[in-house]
Amino acid sequence: MTSPQDAPRDLPWSQAQWLNPPQDTATDGTDLLVTARAGSDFWRTTSYGFVRDDGHALLTGFPPGTAVEVGFRADFTELYDQAGALVRVDASTWIKAGVEVSDGHPQLGAVVTHGTSDWSLAPVPEWAGHEVTIRVSRSGDAVTVRARRAAEPWRMVRLSYLDPAAEASAGLFCCSPERDGLTVRFTRLATGPADTSLH
Template sequence: MKKRLDTSLLVWMNRPSLWTIGRSRIIFSTEPATDFWINQARQLNKFNGHALLLPIRQDFTLTVTIRAQLHEVYDQLGIFVMSDPSCWCKAGIEYRDEQASSVCSTVTYGGFSDWAGMPISSGIHTLTLRLHRWQNEFRVEFSFNGQKFKWLREFALPFTEGVAQVGFYACSPKDSTFDAEFFDMMIESLQWEEKRNKL
């Protein structure tokens, strides 16, 4: 059964200076030079982005609507799932320029972060994301209207004792800041049809 996510269970990772957490809405301001990105070959290890997470052991489907006025390259916000600081995924909106942003995702494992995405208009400020978990497999979907969802990415992550840290993130890798807003946060039993058939 779908229910509202209990925001009192969320715990900060790299808490920003300005934030508000309500029962149905979260708003916080990113701080400059914050990011989640790892590339050992280039000696890059950025893990100071802002995230609100809670541990979840079972399979689930998490839905959230995100909103922000992004204005600097690489400004980003979305959904976050983590095994540990070297093994995680982020997915959401990332700003490029005045014409285009991206709906994108990054999976980090083995010392490297990748990037995959598709262009959208930079005039799109609101997006609904849906994250499914089945064991150690995940699927991320997005929707412009909160009704019709499109596939974004499927991936797998290993987890210690099956516990995934799941929630929401935002960061500003350059010298900028913006207000990240998260609302309509719902969690329910697994809705990933291909996997539900295996239960």
């Protein structure tokens, strides 16, 4: 991980750009409230047979040697409610990682897409209603995904390939595949140097 002097610096919401603007946004103090459109999602083909590329993401540059952190409250109640961090090259090359409701509980997971999507999950029912931070770090040919609740220790979520020559962006995302009215409270978008080690 990075050293304290290299801690990520908060990025004003206005310095990032929307991919697929959401139904609504508002600020509450320093927090950003994002209301997702019903049916929004990111997914490509695997098992379900459909392509969705209309989830909402607020993105900034993500060159090699950098990291992005996204903070949000995991206040989700309905199937597939989700939020976290998105790394995007194009419509068929991206990574999303965060908290999603599945099997009746919050799950910490990641979807990695290189033409088609895969999906991995781990239950985190104790994270419900708490602030969660997702960290994506890009170094060499890899993106390392970590997550934590509040100030707890970081948990390793995923190590995924990303072409070191690819031009990518990263930032917050949310989706509401099954319903209308999901509003996510994002508390932080920050950028900084990549992690110095995997472990």
